[in-house]
Amino acid sequence: MSLRDFRKKAGMSQMELAKRLDCSLGSVANWENGKSRPNADYIWxxxxxxxxxxxQIFLALNTMKIVNK
Known part of the structure; x- marks a missing residue:
């Protein structure tokens, strides 16, 4: 599963997830699109x-990295 899949399964929009994590919407979008990776605090x-x-988060992030190569 991807990070996006986990978010959707939790019934959250990118904006809702960003608010819960206290980060920007752009950060969540970039993580989901494989443009950047969350630091250890955000992974937790x-x-x-x-x-x-x-x-599961690490696997989702590493799968995204392989797919985007």
Missing amino acids: KLSKVLEVTTD
């Missing part, structure tokens, strides 16, 4: 907000 926050493990 993403796992808590989206109710998935940090391993």
Whole structure:
């Protein structure tokens, strides 16, 4: 699953997720599109907000990196 899939499964818009993480909408969009990666603090926050493990977040981010090459 991708980061976008986890967000949608949680029933959140990008804006809602950004507010919950206290970050910008652009950051969430860039993470989902593989243009940038969240730092360790945001990976932990993403796992808590989206109710998935940090391993699942890492896998989603690494899958996005491979797909975008």
